[in-house]
Amino acid sequence: xxxxxxxxxxxxxxxxxxxxxxxxxxxxxxxxxxxxxxxxxxxxxxxxxxxxxxxxxxxxxxxxxxxxxxxxxxxxxxxxxxxxxxxxxxxxxxxxxxxxxxxxxxxxxxxxxxxxxxxxxxxxxxxxxxxxxxxxxxxxxxxxxxxxxxxxxxxxxxxxxxxxxxxxxxxxxxxxxxxxxxxxxxxxxxxxxxxxxxxxxxxxxxxxxxxxxxxxxxxxxxxxxxxxxxxxxxxxxxxxxxxxxxxxxxxxxxxxxxxxxxxxxxxxxxxxxxxxxxxxxxxxxxxxxxxxxxxxxxxxxxxxxxxxxxxxxxxxxxxxxxxxxxxxxxxxxxxxxxxxxxxxxxxxxxxxxxxxxxxxxxxxxxxxxxxxxxxxxxxxxxxxxxxxxxxxxxxxxxxxxxxxxxxxxx
Numbered sequence: 001x002x003x004x005x006x007x008x009x010x011x012x013x014x015x016x017x018x019x020x021x022x023x024x025x026x027x028x029x030x031x032x033x034x035x036x037x038x039x040x041x042x043x044x045x046x047x048x049x050x051x052x053x054x055x056x057x058x059x060x061x062x063x064x065x066x067x068x069x070x071x072x073x074x075x076x077x078x079x080x081x082x083x084x085x086x087x088x089x090x091x092x093x094x095x096x097x098x099x100x101x102x103x104x105x106x107x108x109x110x111x112x113x114x115x116x117x118x119x120x121x122x123x124x125x126x127x128x129x130x131x132x133x134x135x136x137x138x139x140x141x142x143x144x145x146x147x148x149x150x151x152x153x154x155x156x157x158x159x160x161x162x163x164x165x166x167x168x169x170x171x172x173x174x175x176x177x178x179x180x181x182x183x184x185x186x187x188x189x190x191x192x193x194x195x196x197x198x199x200x201x202x203x204x205x206x207x208x209x210x211x212x213x214x215x216x217x218x219x220x221x222x223x224x225x226x227x228x229x230x231x232x233x234x235x236x237x238x239x240x241x242x243x244x245x246x247x248x249x250x251x252x253x254x255x256x257x258x259x260x261x262x263x264x265x266x267x268x269x270x271x272x273x274x275x276x277x278x279x280x281x282x283x284x285x286x287x288x289x290x291x292x293x294x295x296x297x298x299x300x301x302x303x304x305x306x307x308x309x310x311x312x313x314x315x316x317x318x319x320x321x322x323x324x325x326x327x328x329x330x331x332x333x334x335x336x337x338x339x340x341x342x343x344x345x346x347x348x349x350x351x352x353x354x355x356x357x358x359x360x361x362x363x364x365x366x367x368x369x370x371x372x373x374x375x376x377x378x379x380x381x382x383x384x385x386x387x388x389x390x391x392x393x394x395x396x397x398x399x400x401x402x403x404x405x406x407x408x409x410x
Contacts, residue, residue, distance in 0.1 A: 023203050024142065024145060024146055024206070026199050026203065027138075027142055027199065027200070027203055027206075028142060028146070028150070029196075029199070030196040030197075030199035030200050031094075031135060031138055031139055031142060031154060031200070032153065032154060032157045033157075033192060033195075033196040034094055034098055034131070034135045034193075034196060034200075035135060035139075035154045035155065035157040035158045035161065036157040036158065036160060036161035036164075037098060037102075037161060037189060037192050037193070037196075038098075038101070038128070038131055038132065038135070038158055038161065039157070039158040039159060039160070039161030039162035039163075039165060040161035040162065040164055040165035040185075040188075041101055041102065041105050041165065041185055041189055042128065042162065042165070043161070043162040043163070043164075043165030043166040043169065044105070044165040044166075044168070044169045044181070044182065044185045045105055045108065045124070045182065045185075046166065046169075047165075047166055047169035047170055047173060048108075048109070048169065048173070048178045048181060048182060049063070049067075051109075051173070051177075051178045052108050052109055052111075052117065052178050055109065055111075055112065055178065056111055056112055056113055056114055056116075056117050057112075057113070057114075058114045058117065062114035063114070065114065065118060066114050066115075066117040066118035066121060067118075067121065068118070069117075069118040069119065069120075069121030069122040069124075069125055070121045070122075070124060070125035070128065071125060071361075072122060072125060073121065073122040073123065073124065073125025073126035073127075073128070073129060074125040074126065074128050074129030074132075074361055075129065075358055075361060075362070076126065076129070077125070077126040077127075077128075077129035077130045077133075078129040078130075078132070078133050078354050078357050078358040078361065079354060079358060080354075081093060081097075081129065081130045081133035081134055081137075081350070081354055082133060082137070082349075082350040082351040082352075082353060082354030082355070083350075083351075084130075084134075085133070085134055085137045085349075085350035086349065086350050086351070089204065089205055090134050090135075090137040090138040090141065090205055090350060091138055091200035091201060091203070091204065091205055092200075092201060093130065093134040093137075094131060094134040094135045094138055094200055095193060095197040095200055095201060096130075097127055097130035097131035097134050097135075098131050098135075098189070098192075098193045098197065099189075099190060099193050099197075100123075100126075100127035100130070100131075101124070101127035101128055101130075101131050101189065102185070102186050102188075102189025102190045102192075102193060103127075103186060103189075103190070104120070104123045104124040104126075104127045105124060105182050105185050105186055105189065106179075106182050106183045106185070106186040107120035107123065107124065108120055108121065108124065108178075108182065109177070109178035109179040109181075109182050109183075110179065129357075129361070132357055132361075133350070133353055133354045133357050134350075135154075136154075136341050136345065136353045136357060137345060137349070137350040137353045137354075138200070138205055139151055139154045139342075139345075140341070140342055140345030140346060140349075140353060141205040141206050141345075142205075142206060143342060143346075144206065144346065145206030148287065148291070149286075149287055149290035149291060149295070149339075149342070150287050151286075151338040151339065151341070151342040152282075152283040152284075152285075152286025152287055152289075152290070152334070152335045152338045152339075153283065153284065153286065153287055154338070155283050155286075155334075155335075155337065155338045156280055156283030156284045156286070159276060159279055159280040159283060160280055162276070163273075163276060163277070163280065169181065228347060228348050228352075229355075231344075231347055231401070232344045232347055232348050232351075232352045232355050232356060233355070233359070234397060234401050235340040235341070235343045235344040235347075235352075235356050235401070236340070236344060236355055236356040236357075236358070236359030236360065237359060237397060238299065238336060238340040238394045238397050238398055238401075239336070239337050239340040239341060239344075239356050239357070239359055239360030239363065240359045240360050240362060240363030240366075240390075241303075241336070241363065241390040241391060241393055241394035241397075242306075242333050242336040242337040242340070242360065242363070242391070242394060243337060243360045243361065243362075243363035243364040243367070244363040244364065244366055244367040244370075244386075244387065244390050245306065245310065245329065245333050245367065245387040245390065245391060246279075246333065246364055246367070247363065247364035247366070247367030247368050248367040248368060248370075248371045248384065248386075248387050249272060249275050249326065249329070249330075249387070250272055250368075252368065252371050252372075252375075252380065252383075252384065253271045253272045253275060253313075253326060254268040254271050254272055255268075255380065256271075256313075256314070256322070256380050256381065256384060257271045257319060257322060257323075259380065260379075260380055260381055261316075261317075261318065261319045261322055262319075263319045267319060267323075270323075271322070271323060271326050272326075274323055274326055274327050274330070275326040275327065275329060275330040276330065277327075277330070278326075278327040278328070278329075278330030278331045278334070279330035279331070279333060279334045280334075281331070281334075282302075282330065282331040282332075282333075282334025282335060283334045283335060283338065286298075286334060286335040286338065289335065290335070290339070295339050295343065296398060296399065296401075296402040298335055298339060299336055299339055299340075299394065299395065299398030299399070300395045300398055300399050301332075301395075302332045302333065302334065302335055302336045302391075302394075302395070303332065303336060303391045303392060303393075303394040303395025303396070303398060304332070304391075304392065304395045305328060305331060305332030306328075306329050306331075306332025306333045306336075306387075306388070306391035306394075307332070307388040307389070307391040307392040307395065308328065308332075308388075309324075309325045309326070309327070309328025309329035309330075309331070309332055309388075310325060310329045310384065310385070310387045310388035310391060311325070311385060311388045312324065312325030312328065313325025313326045313328075313329055313384065314381045314382075314384035314385050314387070314388065315381055315385070329387070329391075332391060333391065336391075336394055336398075337360060340356055340360070341353055341356050341357060341360070344356035367387075370383075370386065371383045371384065371386070374386065
């Protein structure tokens with residue numbers, strides 16, 4: 001059980017001090033590449049959704065149903081990937097899932113009906129869910145071996161990859177068809193997987209409490225039980241609260257700026273970019289923050305900061321104050337999801353990562369439609385205050401969970 005507040009850092013020369021061996025450094029670099037690739041590919045797909053909507057002749061409701069394929073595929077696979085990681089190891093599963101995601105991203109532009117689009121998005125979503133659980137499981141083991149709280153740096157790579165993927169996608173959208181663009185992403189994804197994958201395949205995951213038996217020696221791992229399951233669910237709920245805000249900001253932030261504050265379309269579009277940039281910056285500084293404050297204080301400070309930022313962003317009377325609120329929200333939310341997933345993985349291995357990731361992804365799915373219903377019933381600014389409420393809830397739950405531990409034998 002890792003320390004809950006102040007993570008251990010390396011003290012050279014002392015017994016049991018972590019050694020930053022070349023193999024751990026190579027593993028960290030390879031995993032960082034996979035996190036960045038995941039964000040890059042997913043963002044590249046997202047920016048081509050409007051063109052594929054037109055190509056398939058989908059109405060807004062048809063597209064909404066088709067896009068559920070991504071969510072359904074991801075959630076179903078997330079529940080299974082933890083078992084695959086226990087049986088075969090998180091490193092091979094990460095490499096295979098990365099290759100499948102690279103291949104499946106070329107399928108959507110080859111469809112010409114909403115039904116066909118929804119079916120191929122099931123495949124894409126399954127690969128996306130698999131790589132997310134597998135690489136997070138691998139990252140949890142590496143964090144334990146390094147004895148440094150570097151999990152936020154992996155999620156920063158995901159955010160940076162997403163920003164690059166969206167930016168490049170926007171640049172080439174006018175000159176490349178969706179088919180050419182996404183096939184190019186397939187080629188890039190396979191090349192990156194071929195370059196980084198062998199590092200993961202040559203170096204097994206560092207041995208931890210949950211990998212001591214070795215892949216393949218526990219073909220039927222026990223389901224999470226009793227106190228372990230309850231604690232993992234607690235951290236999954238914290239992840240859900242964070243992902244709810246990310247989903248809401250992605251789909252509703254720009255509309256709030258344009259509709260309620262009468263911002264220019266360009267400034268409104270920059271709102272989410274500012275949020276994402278602040279989140280990336282927060283994650284890049286997350287390791288230093290965790291080493292200084294510890295996990296519990298980081299969760300509490302992040303949730304409180306995000307709640308204050310979102311209240312400002314939702315209720316500010318001017319565009320510039322709202323943009324400031326969006327940036328503060330991004331900084332606050334940045335490290336909550338990585339810390340929650342890391343804690344769940346430290347408690348219960350790949351099964352814990354899978355459970356927390358599934359709950360977190362559910363929050364991202366829940367956020368946009370919940371905001372939409374609340375906006376119809378009340379107003380969009382009032383609906384966006386639910387992001388602040390859940391961020392505050394994450395801070396409260398994180399503080400309440402500061403002393404949670406699992407007895408031996410679970």
